[in-house]
Amino acid sequence: MKILVIGSGGREHALAWKLSQSDRVQSVYVAPGNGGTARDKNLINLPLTDVVQLREWAQKEQITLTVVGPEAPLALGVVDEFRKHGLRIFGPTREAAQLESSKAFSKAFMVRHAIPTARYESFTDALAAHDYVLKHGAPIVIKADGLAAGKGVVVAMTTQQAHDAIDFMLGGADTGVQHNGQARVVIEEFLEGEEASFIVVSDGLSSVALATCQDHKRLQDNDQGPNTGGMGAYSPAPVVTPQIHAKAMREIINPTLKGMANDGIPYSGFLYAGLMITKAGDIKCLEFNCRLGDPETQPIMMRLKTDLVDVLMSATQSQLSAIHALHTKDKDSSKSDHHEKTAHWPALDALELDWDRRPALGVVMAAAGYPQSPRKGDVITGLPSDQADVMVFHAGSCTVDGAYKVTGGRVLCVTALGGTLKMAQQLAYSVVEKIHFDGAQYRKDIGYRALNH
Secondary structure (H helix, E strand, C coil), X not given: CEEEEEECCHHHHHHHHHHCCCCCCCEEEEEECCHHHHHCCCEEEXXXXXXXXXXXXXXXXXXXXXXXXXXXHHHCCHHHHHXXXXXXXXXXXXXXXXXXXXXXXXXXXXXXXXXXXXCEEEECCHHHHHHHHHHHCCCEEEEECCCCCCCCEEEECCHHHHHHHHHHHCCCCCCCCEECCEECEEEEECCCCEEEEEEEEEEECCEEECCCEEECCEEEHHHEEEECCCCEEXXXXXXXXXXXXXXXXXXXXXXHHHHHHHCCCCEEEEEXXXXXXXXXXXXXXXEEECCCCXXXXXXXXXXXXXXXXXXXXXXXXXXXXXXXXXCCCCCCHHHCCHHHHCCCECCCCCCCCCECCCCEEEEEEECCCCCCCCCCCCEEECCCCCCCCEEEXXXXXXXXXXXXXXXXXXXXXXXXXXXXXXXXXXXXXXXXXXXXXXXXXXXXXXXXXXXXX
């Protein structure tokens, strides 16, 4: 079969890399891809980003399955466009993707369906937002309503930081973060505890959980500096105990899928719940993402042993809860279309995904000036060849005349498996130290929470 992965980041590189390992797969295309996917002989970059052009190309090439990586195409309705033309695509519809694309929608949904979350108010008027901060003080959390490429959340430790965030997010068209033509902020109470990433694959009714993971949002060691899209991650996350796992499914994931279905917006795709876990073992949902996390995807894909194609094909057939495999009705390929030819899927062993017992850890190498103003064009050297236990997943890179160059904020995620988390950490950093580009930034303490747990 032929598979299309939409996106250009480290998440998409890891997804495409994993999908290409399936014996069922002939070709994996990545649109538009990056320097790392161009480097992989098993992947093919496709220079398209327009939703309609992607759909037309997928029809022409008889793509069996399309997997959407980032949030922006989901918010633009790429799933709706593909489904309207009978194409198999994994991801939520535009309406369902509001769980991420609109913080106000998401918070109202959680309150309506009694999903535990932080107290909040939403504002379009800056003066009212500033008054709210003056009333409640700091620390406090300011969130842009719309998509902001990982920069839409400010954990303000001082009231001045909160006021500055409000001024930015509710600014004019040039500075404000817009959603449906209007700037809005959601202001939440500050929650104390430990964060974890809880991600499931959903077919609209049922779901299967992926390995637990924890990322590091702050730019610098010891969780100092500004929030970023993520400076590293590791899996599994010790803070997600079996009890917390069961509680997350019972109190957050299952009510969310049921609530979306009851609201007439069934949710299929990757669903990411950002959890805040208190010392007492209580959990609240900080936010939803309608896709895999980045950089969480990289260590999760390193640990996944189950064929990802089987999982996603089952999900798109509403078969995550099916016991029996779907067999092709017509064994004669000359009489079958390309969908029927690929319709033989094994049962998912009662939804038990197979994971490498070894932990995985990924270290993000970011560009000079990240996150405020990442510098582009620096040459990347020292990249190793792919190995069984360590992979360099690219995000902000491209190839120019055979050289790899920086094109974005987060450039690489060096991800390693190890017998222990400490061993995975040591292996990842040993590779990081051999890679060079001017101004490279990376944390030197990825994994410290689990190592000190």
